[in-house]
Amino acid sequence: MTQAREQVRAHLDELSVTSRRHRGLLRRLREPATIADLVDATALSRRAVETLLRLAGPDLEQIGDTYALAADGYDELALPDGAPLAWTGREDPALVDRLIPLIAAAPPPVKHFDHVPATRASVARRATWLADELWLPGATIAFAGDHDLTSVALALAVPDVRIVVVDLDARLLDHLREVLPDAELHHLDLRDPLPTHLVGTADAFVTDPPYTPTGAALFVARGLAMLRGGSAGAVHRRGLLAYGYGEELPTLGLKVQRAVQDLDVVFEQVLPRFGRYVGAQAVGSASDWYVLAPTPRTARAVARFTVPDERIYTHGRQSQEALPDTTAVPAATPDPAAVLGARLAEHGASTVRAAAVTALAKGLRAAGERPTKPQVRDLVAGVLAPDGSAVPDGGTALDGDARLGDLDTAARAALASALVALLPPSPD
Numbered sequence: 001m002t003q004a005r006e007q008v009r010a011h012l013d014e015l016s017v018t019s020r021r022h023r024g025l026l027r028r029l030r031e032p033a034t035i036a037d038l039v040d041a042t043a044l045s046r047r048a049v050e051t052l053l054r055l056a057g058p059d060l061e062q063i064g065d066t067y068a069l070a071a072d073g074y075d076e077l078a079l080p081d082g083a084p085l086a087w088t089g090r091e092d093p094a095l096v097d098r099l100i101p102l103i104a105a106a107p108p109p110v111k112h113f114d115h116v117p118a119t120r121a122s123v124a125r126r127a128t129w130l131a132d133e134l135w136l137p138g139a140t141i142a143f144a145g146d147h148d149l150t151s152v153a154l155a156l157a158v159p160d161v162r163i164v165v166v167d168l169d170a171r172l173l174d175h176l177r178e179v180l181p182d183a184e185l186h187h188l189d190l191r192d193p194l195p196t197h198l199v200g201t202a203d204a205f206v207t208d209p210p211y212t213p214t215g216a217a218l219f220v221a222r223g224l225a226m227l228r229g230g231s232a233g234a235v236h237r238r239g240l241l242a243y244g245y246g247e248e249l250p251t252l253g254l255k256v257q258r259a260v261q262d263l264d265v266v267f268e269q270v271l272p273r274f275g276r277y278v279g280a281q282a283v284g285s286a287s288d289w290y291v292l293a294p295t296p297r298t299a300r301a302v303a304r305f306t307v308p309d310e311r312i313y314t315h316g317r318q319s320q321e322a323l324p325d326t327t328a329v330p331a332a333t334p335d336p337a338a339v340l341g342a343r344l345a346e347h348g349a350s351t352v353r354a355a356a357v358t359a360l361a362k363g364l365r366a367a368g369e370r371p372t373k374p375q376v377r378d379l380v381a382g383v384l385a386p387d388g389s390a391v392p393d394g395g396t397a398l399d400g401d402a403r404l405g406d407l408d409t410a411a412r413a414a415l416a417s418a419l420v421a422l423l424p425p426s427p428d
Contacts, residue, residue: 005073007055012077016228016236017134017203024085025052026078032066042085087132095124095157102152102179107171109147118148118208118242122275126206126240127153129274129289134204134238136161142202144190144223147172150206155180164202166190166222190222191307202226208242208275211283214307216243217259221305224263224298231299239265239294242275244287260290263305264297 001009008026012019021042028041038049053060059071079085099120109117118126127150130136140162143151151163163183167173173185186198205226209219220241227237241260245253261267267290274289 004059020135023079029069032068087129127157139203142205142226144207144219204238206240213255213259234294239292241290242287244283264301266293268293
């Protein structure tokens with residue numbers, strides 16, 4: 001390889017995931033082109049074009065004001081033939097089809113984690129955007145939370161990308177271990193400091209955070225901390241943020257955008273209504289796609305970032321709307337089985353029990369179990385009244401089928417709590 005090609009390669013390596021258009025410039029230089037032609041073809045600045053031409057100078061043939069590559073060996077550095085220079089709204093139905101069983105087997109959303117699942121088409125669209133807009137071969141992409149399984153879609157679309165996922169939901173990480181055995185997975189509450197072994201290890205990050213100013217800024221700050229390059233090199237990395245707000249709440253949108261921009265990042269692109277959700281009607285079941293470009297000041301902003309409020313979510317006890325607990329002595333936690341029994345009794349039990357059994361059976365099948373409906377019904381009865389006493393609708397509790405495993409006290413309480421969450425609110 002010539003010295004000029006080595007210089008070009010080093011420049012592209014420094015540009016990291018942002019080198020895609022520069023590689024497109026090399027592809028365009030297979031034919032004579034003026035600087036104006038190269039700017040038009042790649043949307044790079046004149047300065048960026050001239051820098052690459054200067055580095056490749058000895059391997060270029062210049063005729064008048066046109067330039068063309070005169071040396072071999074640049075094909076491996078150039079954008080491959082047929083690869084788009086940038087994302088143009090490409091959809092990938094085949095990728096959507098491949099995602100169907102993987103997403104169906106994922107753990108159900110948790111409301112107090114602000115989980116609202118993105119549609120399969122939206123998850124695939126994120127992956128095609130990343131594949132078409134960034135240079136990903138050999139890159140490390142980090143996910144600050146990933147309940148929508150965008151990491152899975154990206155791994156299917158770009159097999160040689162390295163995936164890192166940080167999430168608080170242990171169930172999700174268990175699922176990812178099954179479908180992405182080569183991914184690096186970390187169980188972490190992002191309100192806690194980022195472990196040093198994750199700092200400066202990624203080339204881009206993706207996050208769909210809680211839609212509060214504190215939540216969005218926190219997840220973006222942790223994602224930025226995972227980018228390589230320090231205060232200088234990180235400008236060639238990127239962050240991808242999914243965020244939406246209702247058109248009647250522009251002030252909320254402004255607060256979130258300000259909180260994110262306080263981290264000294266540039267909104268390089270904002271693609272409106274890029275993602276769609278199953279739910280989240282308060283924001284039109286949609287989110288915008290923010291492309292965040294770090295600046296030389298970003299690292300300092302991230303270093304001084306602190307979590308101003310532990311209540312980062314929009315639902316549950318950790319939501320920003322929740323009142324702080326001012327009682328000196330915490331209230332006793334009610335027995336989950338007792339709560340479940342009372343709730344079933346309030347609702348007449350039979351129809352609600354049927355819904356709970358169906359939902360539980362689906363969850364067990366997703367976890368790899370293959371129970372029959374009677375077995376699940378017995379298990380529910382065992383949770384309600386494990387000592388064999390009568391259950392609210394007049395039946396008799398059973399211990400549950402041995403094939404499903406014996407439940408200890410903690411497991412029985414967790415299952416009862418999960419079943420409570422399936423029930424509608426108590427009647428007025």
